[in-house]
Amino acid sequence: MKFLRVTLIILALSTPLCKTFAQNPIIKHIFTADPAPLVFNDTLFLYTGHDTATTEDTNYKMADWHVFSTTDMATWKDHGTLLSPNTFSWATGDAYAAQCIERNGKFYWFVSTFHKSDANSKGGAAIGVAVSDRPTGPFKDAIGKALITNEMTTDKKHSWDDIDPTVFVDDDGQAYLFWGNGSCKWAKLKNNMIELDGVINIINPKNYIEGPWVYKRNSLYYLVYASAGTKPEMIEYCTATKPEGPYEYKGIIQENVPNSFTTHPGIIDYKGKSYFFYHNGSLPTGGSYRRSICVDYMYYNPDGTIKKIEQTTTGVSPVK
Numbered sequence: 001m002k003f004l005r006v007t008l009i010i011l012a013l014s015t016p017l018c019k020t021f022a023q024n025p026i027i028k029h030i031f032t033a034d035p036a037p038l039v040f041n042d043t044l045f046l047y048t049g050h051d052t053a054t055t056e057d058t059n060y061k062m063a064d065w066h067v068f069s070t071t072d073m074a075t076w077k078d079h080g081t082l083l084s085p086n087t088f089s090w091a092t093g094d095a096y097a098a099q100c101i102e103r104n105g106k107f108y109w110f111v112s113t114f115h116k117s118d119a120n121s122k123g124g125a126a127i128g129v130a131v132s133d134r135p136t137g138p139f140k141d142a143i144g145k146a147l148i149t150n151e152m153t154t155d156k157k158h159s160w161d162d163i164d165p166t167v168f169v170d171d172d173g174q175a176y177l178f179w180g181n182g183s184c185k186w187a188k189l190k191n192n193m194i195e196l197d198g199v200i201n202i203i204n205p206k207n208y209i210e211g212p213w214v215y216k217r218n219s220l221y222y223l224v225y226a227s228a229g230t231k232p233e234m235i236e237y238c239t240a241t242k243p244e245g246p247y248e249y250k251g252i253i254q255e256n257v258p259n260s261f262t263t264h265p266g267i268i269d270y271k272g273k274s275y276f277f278y279h280n281g282s283l284p285t286g287g288s289y290r291r292s293i294c295v296d297y298m299y300y301n302p303d304g305t306i307k308k309i310e311q312t313t314t315g316v317s318p319v320k
Contacts, residue, residue, distance in 0.1 A: 024315040025283055025292035026076055027068065033291040034097035035266035035277035038135065044270050045069045045135045046277070046293070047100045047109065050081070053289035060289050062094040065111065067136055073270070074318035082137040085113040088128045090146055092116045097164040097211060097264060100135065103175070107132045108193045109139055110177065112163040115146055124150030124159035127179060129194050143194045148179065155202050156182040164211045176243050181210040184225065205238045206249040211264045220304045223247050224265045232261040235278070237306060254278060254309040261288040267298060271319045274298040276309050
């Protein structure tokens with residue numbers, strides 16, 4: 001009888017707690033990919049791609065970008081489609097990975113899509129910038145043309161090498177743009193966030209393939225990326241003491257994800273905890289072209305190196 005009472009008490013205490021977990025994938029009503037978190041005014045905003053391929057399709061169909069938000073890491077509000085390639089008069093094709101960053105009260109959404117063949121470009125992948133006064137829009141094309149076109153980088157000959165932008169602003173106010181498939185490109189941005197400030201640089205981190213995410217923590221700069229170390233992709237990373245590098249390879253932090261060839265990192269600190277966003281193909285009827293965003297905790301060693309990410313189905317616990 002005593003054992004039964006203890007068991008019932010344990011169940012009573014544990015069951016409500018389990019129900020408050022976010023449960024991976026965190027977005028279940030649509031297929032989402034390429035997570036990019038942003039914290040602003042105590043709210044975490046999540047900018048995502050949107051997979052619309054059918055179960056019979058054999059390639060990506062990514063119609064637009066969505067924004068979600070949370071204040072507790074457990075409940076997510078869908079703000080809907082806030083941007084698409086149609087926003088950009090020069091663009092055509094799919095809505096690849098993107099990231100939004102706030103600076104001086106404005107929100108700059110750096111996106112990767114494809115360029116029409118016209119007087120400015122013969123086509124191929126390109127990076128544009130949208131701007132808004134609010135994290136949930138409305139957004140408009142900030143410059144009326146692409147920030148990066150395929151012709152501006154020539155180290156790789158395939159037409160989709162200029163994708164997956166990530167942006168951060170250093171402590172001294174200097175902004176940096178990193179991007180690229182096959183090699184990692186980077187350039188400084190002017191204070192207006194819509195012009196390059198200098199030349200485009202090329203680096204080749206070990207096993208790098210695409211999807212860079214760059215940030216600073218304490219005195220270290222982190223370059224985290226989807227890697228070609230195995231097939232399908234994993235997540236690996238490098239660190240440096242300057243944003244320009246040189247970057248030193250540190251290892252694998254996320255193994256292959258379920259039911260998806262690709263994965264994509266998005267990293268942020270929020271309310272005292274570090275979070276690692278990624279996508280997999282674990283929803284019913286999901287797969288490499290029908291992906292879903294997940295989030296798990298991220299932990300660091302005392303020397304700043306990143307501990308291996310534990311992929312879970314329970315996700316993260318709510319915060320206040």
